[in-house]
Amino acid sequence: MxxxxxxxxxxxxxxxxxxxxxxxxxxxxxxxxxxxxxxxxxxxxxxxxxxxxxxxxxxxxxxxxxxxxxxxxxxxxxxxxxxxxxxxxxxxxxxxxxxxxVVKPGAKVAAEVTQNGKIGVIGTEGTIGSQIYTEYIHNINPDARVIGKACPLFCPLVEEGLWQDPVTDEIASRYLTELIDIGIDTLILGCTHYPLIRSTVGRIMGDKVTLVNPAYxxxxxxxxxxxxxxxxxxxxxxxxxxxxxxxxxxxxxxxxxxxxxxxxxxxxxxxxxxxxxx
Amino acid sequence: MxxxxxxxxxxxxxxxxxxxxxxxxxxxxxxxxxxxxxxxxxxxxxxxxxxxxxxxxxxxxxxxxxxxxxxxxxxxxxxxxxxxxxxxxxxxxxxxxxxxxVVKPGAKVAAEVTQNGKIGVIGTEGTIGSQIYTEYIHNINPDARVIGKACPLFCPLVEEGLWQDPVTDEIASRYLTELIDIGIDTLILGCTHYPLIRSTVGRIMGDKVTLVNPAYxxxxxxxxxxxxxxxxxxxxxxxxxxxxxxxxxxxxxxxxxxxxxxxxxxxxxxxxxxxxxx
Known part of the structure; x- marks a missing residue:
């Protein structure tokens, strides 16, 4: 053995x-x-x-x-x-x-780092629709409010190489507005493509929002x-x-x-x- | 029988x-x-x-x-x-x-309707890379100049429902500029999704360019x-x-x-x- x-x-x-x-x-x-x-x-x-x-x-x-x-x-x-x-x-x-x-490790960190209990998750239709991040976060922090947002165009934009591009900025602004309005302080990059547009997402969300990269x-x-x-x-x-x-x-x-x-x-x-x- | x-x-x-x-x-x-x-x-x-x-x-x-x-x-x-x-x-x-x-019928009509012999084809990477439209058009009109342009973001944009949207306009402008500069008079919508953004493509190309829809x-x-x-x-x-x-x-x-x-x-x-x- x-x-x-x-x-x-x-x-x-x-x-x-x-x-x-x-x-x-x-x-x-x-x-x-x-x-x-x-x-x-x-x-x-x-x-x-x-x-x-x-x-x-x-x-x-x-x-x-x-x-x-x-x-x-x-x-x-x-x-x-x-x-x-x-x-x-x-x-x-x-x-x-x-x-x-990759979901559980990302959810765990997000549940730990949030200060105001409002956590955003961006991902594919499948990931967001499954509500799995919400489930894992609630296992740790039942009072957290988890807001999921599917971002189906992010993957094609990343694969087309538009990591830094006005079109990606525009699409990201549309997807993220709702999360900004709700006042999340933590955002999970819930798709493995998204770390590649981390700087765009970070700029739109602002300094006060912590980005969680489940890959790490x-x-x-x-x-x-x-x-x-x-x-x-x-x-x-x-x-x-x-x-x-x-x-x-x-x-x-x-x-x-x-x-x-x-x-x-x-x-x-x-x-x-x-x-x-x- | x-x-x-x-x-x-x-x-x-x-x-x-x-x-x-x-x-x-x-x-x-x-x-x-x-x-x-x-x-x-x-x-x-x-x-x-x-x-x-x-x-x-x-x-x-x-x-x-x-x-x-x-x-x-x-x-x-x-x-x-x-x-x-x-x-x-x-x-x-x-x-x-x-x-x-759908390729041969589209190619045939394009070869017949072009006046100046300059035909554009937009499609997926696969369709454009295969050069198949060029081949079929040259079988009919060996002197035609065929310019292919892959438009990989069109399908995701159509599937996201952005048929009429500034982002689709911007992406379409980028893809189509080269074809406008070359002065094509005929454009084949070489992907079955594209008829759904026909009005956007038509507006950018202008009235003088004939759009060929292979579906028809x-x-x-x-x-x-x-x-x-x-x-x-x-x-x-x-x-x-x-x-x-x-x-x-x-x-x-x-x-x-x-x-x-x-x-x-x-x-x-x-x-x-x-x-x-x-």
Missing amino acids: AQNIKQLQHAPIGVFDSGVGGLTVAREIMRQMPNEKIVYFGDTARLPYGSKSKDTITRYSRQIVRFLETQDVKAIVVACNTASAYALDSLEKEIQMPIIG ETAIELKRLLAEHDLLNPQAPALGDNKYKFYVSDGADKFKTFANSIIKYGILSAKTINIEEY | AQNIKQLQHAPIGVFDSGVGGLTVAREIMRQMPNEKIVYFGDTARLPYGSKSKDTITRYSRQIVRFLETQDVKAIVVACNTASAYALDSLEKEIQMPIIG ETAIELKRLLAEHDLLNPQAPALGDNKYKFYVSDGADKFKTFANSIIKYGILSAKTINIEEY
């Missing part, structure tokens, strides 16, 4: 998302746990997830978990808010290894969880060992280009697999 | 798209061929198609054709420019019944093709017969709401199927 644990410590962490957004989570794991290997999967053939149903997203997530299991991962991070909202509960019951999503909190929580299971890798992988592996269900080259604009570690290659076969 | 043909004449036409966009084509078929039954499939679990690869779109289209075959359709309309661009060539070789896409041309071409194969339905379906059937791979209720804003015939129901099983 001790031997098994030792071997497992060297196993990679599986991280998945509908596409590139989860790279903001992978990036935090790389920063905070430089010893860890990562197998990343982006479901680029079926993205986006945010506008699709719970049944569909759960089925997709199950297929991805089956793929990651073939990669002998020691833990799984659901690096997509929509999949965390819809599928994590089911997945937790179905697999043996540690698995975490998730990496901290993952570290705690791995330590609890004695699964932290005690040493960095050998040089020449392929530390980070990237798989997608479509368009590996396009993924690689976008990924290299987010992650500074240099993504050498991404491989396409047919996820429907898992 | 005569009996078979007679039976076939009463069979429905299969129409498919990545989602709701193809309804602009279905709508034209309904207008121009009121006797015809339609089975529509929207691949809402895997949309959009425009940013995905040829291999993936071809695999998806094959699955959909297999589904439509189970519905005993007499002909198939690929009511999606990206699928027409990427998959139609393969599909034509693989099935026995008449099948048409495709319905005309379909009618010709069905007549050629003696497959036109000689009489309207009986009252109470379910004339139009709608299937999607996800989110039937959401589809129905959007569909009813496009089609005035009243979509009574839409049914969800798992397209990955075909």
Whole structure:
């Protein structure tokens, strides 16, 4: 058993998302746990997830978990808010290894940092419609008022590269007005794409609103969880060992280009697999 | 055989798209061929198609054709420019019944109506990258200059309902400036979503530019093709017969709401199927 644990410590962490957004989570794991290997999967053939149903997203997530299991991962991070909202509960019951999503860590911090008890959440239609942030926040702070706002155009704008652009400003102003009027003091960036337009959102919300990035909190929580299971890798992988592996269900080259604009570690290659076969 | 043909004449036409966009084509078929039954499939679990690869779109289209075959359709309309661009060539070789896409009818009309030989095409990354409009136009008019422009934000803006909005104006101005500067006199709306923002595009391009809507041309071409194969339905379906059937791979209720804003015939129901099983 001790031997098994030792071997497992060297196993990679599986991280998945509908596409590139989860790279903001992978990036935090790389920063905070430089010893860890990562197998990343982006479901680029079926993205986006945010506008699709719970049944569909759960089925997709199950297929991805089956793929990651073939990669002998020691833990799984659901690096997509929509999949965390819809599928994590089911997945937790179905697999043996540690698995975490991005919602709970983000909700926890928001519930702790708010001063006036008014917390905003922005995310996809799926994440907001599920009310999952509200549920987790109320578990910690039953008196908090949680206001969700779906922002369906943010992902296409980010993917089109308009991270700093008057159009993104205009759309963000429309989405955020209601949250400003209500006087929230904490805003959860409830979609993994949103950290990429953090400066736009921050400027519109103003200095007094704390922005919570679940990617950051998730990496901290993952570290705690791995330590609890004695699964932290005690040493960095050998040089020449392929530390980070990237798989997608479509368009590996396009993924690689976008990924290299987010992650500074240099993504050498991404491989396409047919996820429907898992 | 005569009996078979007679039976076939009463069979429905299969129409498919990545989602709701193809309804602009279905709508034209309904207008121009009121006797015809339609089975529509929207691949809402895997949309959009425009940013995905040829291999993936071809695999998806094959699955959909297999589904439509189970519905005993007499002909198939690929009511999606990206699928027409990427998959139609393969599909034509693989099935026995008449099948048409939206690209060739649109290209034909554009090649015929241009006066100055400068034709613009707007569409998804996939459609524009494939250069298929250029190819078809050059088959008819080898001297035409065809300028393609991918407009990836148009679909999300249409799906967000911003058909008439300053943001859509601003994005459209950016996309179309190049085509105005070149002095095109004909513009193909090379994505089935675009007829829904036709007035915005028309205002920006000005009166002297002819907008070509392949949906309209495709319905005309379909009618010709069905007549050629003696497959036109000689009489309207009986009252109470379910004339139009709608299937999607996800989110039937959401589809129905959007569909009813496009089609005035009243979509009574839409049914969800798992397209990955075909």
